[in-house]
Amino acid sequence: MTSSNHKANLLVELFVEELPPKALKKLGESFANVLADSLKAQGLAAADVVVTPFASPRRLAVHVSNVAGKAADQAVQQKLMPVAVGLDANGQATPALLKKLAALGAGPEAVPGLKRAPDGKAEALFFDSIKPGATLAEGLQKALDESIAKLPIPKVMTYQLEQGDGANFQPGWTSVNFVRPAHGLVALHGDQEVAVSALGLKAGRSTRGHRFEARVEKIILLTADTYAEQLQHEGAVIASFAERRAEIERQLAAAAAKAGSNLKPIEDDALLDEVTALVERPNVLTGRFEEAFLAVPQECLILTMKANQKYFPLLDTSGKLTNQFLIVSNIKPDDASAVIGGNERVVRPRLADAKFFFDQDRKKTLESRVDGLAKVVYHGKLGTQGDRAERVRAIGHEIVKQLSLATLPFTVEAQDHFAVLDSKVQQAARLAKTDLLTDMVGEFPELQGIMGGYYARHEGLRDGVAIAIEDHYKPRFAGDALPRNHTGTVVALADKLETLVGLFGIGQLPTGDKDPFALRRHALGVIRILVENNLPLELPALIAAAIPVFGELISNPAEHLLVFFSDRLAVSLREQGYSAQEVDAVLALQPERLGDVPRRLAAVRAFAALPEAASLAAANKRVGNILKKAETQVEAKVDEGLLKEAAERALYDALQAAAPKARASFEEGDYTASLQALAVLKAPVDAFFDGVMVNADDAALKANRLGLLATLHKAMNQVADISRLAA
Known part of the structure; x- marks a missing residue:
């Protein structure tokens, strides 16, 4: 048994029949992460524990560091009901309160210890208790159930549990739904077994290795920490998906270098993941096919080798396909010639099919196929x-x-x-x-x-x-x-x-x-x-x-x-x-020519770096709000004769000088210069808002000042809506 205060590393493994290779990586990550997260949520593992996932064709497993044998007890305060409901006029417990306490496992003796505290407009009664922390067996059972339920299974299959003796004996026939039939469950806390079950299996400490190359039929795991080492040494299995993938990459590079100094295997992460999910003990071998097949477009040959055979074609330094390919085998015989020969025999008909298709297709022109498109529903x-x-x-x-x-x-x-x-x-x-x-x-x-390109050529x-x-x-x-x-x-x-x-x-x-x-x-x-x-x-x-x-x-x-x-x-x-502000500023104007967008963004970024930018952006936002609140549509038009205040005259003069420069740069496509030409407006804009009342009592003055602001707004927002840069 695990002592309540004992911490040790935990290992959980589900041993199954061959899992779907394209889903294995996600299945392994999900199994490990959901189980570990559940242990953390139950207080059995700290937030910073190390979670190590394992996933091979026949197993999903996880190693979690420093898992407690029992979670710490927790102080819990629970609201019961308003005081007026729980206590009568004499301060005695009402039947409703006693019933609520009974449901929580407490009797009348708990009433004097209840706390009273404000809850909204009224006072309420609160019950303090200690919630015992979960034992590892309880918590791991919950975590295991949750991790299995949440597995991103592409397709569930139904199977019957095996009949037999010992831990796996099940009376009668019981159906189980899972991605593949499960045959073993391991749960070790340090060197101690944890009593959990799943999919009709009771946890133990034994697992199995490679189907053909394991040194022993059953591997008896000593501790949670010896899992990977024992599997590799006794079972000929690299349990870690990441380590197995890295080993395959290493062997592919080494085999390519051995096959020719200028050769490299094709890069394909999805294929590498799939092959990693197909083998437990990778062994990369080199095969060949007849050079005559190279007359077929290399895309066809590469696709048939990757999709149908899971081979890695070898390319030269210019990216041209050679007649060699790499096989990731799951076995390591002393003499690999039979394995290589078998794969070469298997790939030949595939390549012959591709050559046949290519030869047949070229007997008809593309033009002769045009009418046939009318028979293909889109x-x-x-x-x-x-x-x-x-x-x-x-x-x-x-x-x-x-x-x-x-x-x-x-x-x-x-x-x-x-x-x-x-x-x-x-x-x-x-x-x-x-x-x-x-x-x-x-x-x-x-x-x-x-292929259309090949046939056209x-x-x-x-x-x-x-x-x-x-x-x-x-x-x-x-x-x-x-x-x-x-x-x-x-x-x-x-x-x-x-x-x-x-x-x-x-x-x-x-x-x-x-x-x-x-x-x-x-x-x-x-x-x-x-x-x-x-x-x-x-x-x-x-x-x-x-x-x-x-x-x-x-x-x-x-x-x-x-x-x-x-x-x-x-x-x-x-x-x-690009920042959200930069993007919003440019796209707010809905530029019709998308080719301009990168230059507009560069201009906005350069403008935002100017010391005047923040003030001008804020002013622009203020101008926009004023114009939105105007009773009628405001024209960007100014009557010089109505410019009464020195600050509005100064802003008008500054605009007359800066706006043409900004406009000219804008029309030349120099958006950075266009925006930067407006930097000189900072001082007159600030002075305008400090010294001029826009909403003057005189309707003509008010309209003219709104027209001045509309002119400013138009000049400032040609490249982007710079108000979007305001904090």
């Missing part, structure tokens, strides 16, 4: 992929038109350039979705766009079109590269706008965490393309141009879509390190 309310391709083509044409207008006046050469660009955009948009009908993309949907399509077809889905994810040429940029913009306008137009908006059509990602893609390429395009005009191509299929989504874009942009900018 969305029940938005038609087929053929309809979608036509809409992307039409939107692409409008984008080119807006680009050409943004560069007016332009030369004959420029006109020819935009005509050629439009022609390439039309062709690329028409063919961009045709690879959806190929065998390769049918097998590997992740390759859409990429094979057909010898003109320069830029093949790249545009390949790139029109970009950026596919956060941090992905943008399209590499003008044609691809336009088609990618058109494709994302078609998706956003269409789905918003039929009411398919993202809600909470649900975004089945990845509309947030599409919006961020549009933002990145416009901002990072500094395109001379205005977002409202782009959306307006996309809406008519849908005809009567949709309602006008422009208002909702612009708010959605603004929200996405704000989130993105804050993630890039």
Whole structure:
């Protein structure tokens, strides 16, 4: 038994059949953290205890340092009822009070010890008691139940408990619901077993190691602290997910270096996590396949090796695939040739399938597949992929038109350039979705766009079109590269706008965490393309141009879509390190050209660093509030003849000098200079508010002073709403 004041390290392990590999990392973290948090909440563990999770294909476990054998008792004060209800006129306990005390395990003898204290308008009775701290057995049982109940299980299975002797014997058939059948439970506090149970199992101190390579059938754990060492030494298992992952990384690097000085394994964190969840004793081996397969696009070979076989393809220093790959085996035979040979035999048909798909697909042109898009449903309310391709083509044409207008006046050469660009955009948009009908993309949907680019190059399509077809889905994810040429940029913009306008137009908006059509990602893609390429395009005009191509299929989504874009942009900018104040100041003006936003933010940041900034921001906020409260719309217009006070004349003169400079810099796109030109206004603005009554009795004077403030407000808020910088 564990003594009440004894502290020791705790180890809990649930031994199960092979867990789902893609979920193992989260399962291990959840099991450990929820169990430890529950122990902390019950006073059995301090807030600063060290929690070490373990997770392998056949076990979830946690080691928690300095866990008490019993939690400290707690003084508890409980409100009972108002004094007027609990005591009669003679100060004797009422039946209601006695009943309440009985429910708390106390009798009439507790009445004299009750405390009286104000509670709102009346006095109430309070009962002081000592709540015994939980024993470790009680607390761990609660923590274990909670950690199992809260596991993020992807899919629950139902199984019957085993019949047998000893601790696991269960009379009759009992069903259990869990992620996988559980076969063992360990709970050790130091070197002592803790009497808990779960999933029909009673806790003990024995576990099992590797299915094939353990030195003993049962591992009898000596203490909580020898768990990892015994599993590795006696059971051939690296129990820690993190340590196993690091060991695989180390072996991958070593095997790659041995295979060739210029080789490296492909980087893929998700694959590394999945493989770590599949093996208990990693052993990295090197396999090969015939060089003839390298004629197939490397994306196809890499995907089939990663997705189907969990191999790590080896790349050279230029990122080109070689005919070698790394296998993470779960066994360490003295002679690994049979394991390597078996994996090489298994991968060959996979690569042969990819080669067959590639060869077959190239027998038909992309153009010959266009009509087939009319038979592929895109969305029940938005038609087929053929309809979608036509809409992307039409939107692409409008984008080119807006680009050409943004560069007016332009030369004959420029006109020819935009005509050629439009022609390439039309062709690329028409063919961009045709690879959806190929065998390769049918097998590997992740390759859409990429395969279209390969097939377009094979057909010898003109320069830029093949790249545009390949790139029109970009950026596919956060941090992905943008399209590499003008044609691809336009088609990618058109494709994302078609998706956003269409789905918003039929009411398919993202809600909470649900975004089945990845509309947030599409919006961020549009933002990145416009901002990072500094395109001379205005977002409202782009959306307006996309809406008519849908005809009567949709309602006008422009208002909702612009708010959605603004929200996405704000989130993105804050993630890039801009403060909420900086972002609010710029986006408050709803800039239509997103390419300007980074320069506006830089200008706001530079302005905020000026000594005059805080005062001007506060004044700007004050001006805005005054103008909002005005009875009528105030025009930014001043009658010099009505400037009576020296302070208002001084502010007017300062504005006459500073505003043109700020305006000129703004029109040249030098937003930093535009804002900094306003710094000279600090003193006259302060003097104005100190010495001038805006709400004068004379209506003409009042209107003129409001007009002066409106002129000031207009001059100060061209780049951003600097009132948002006020504390």
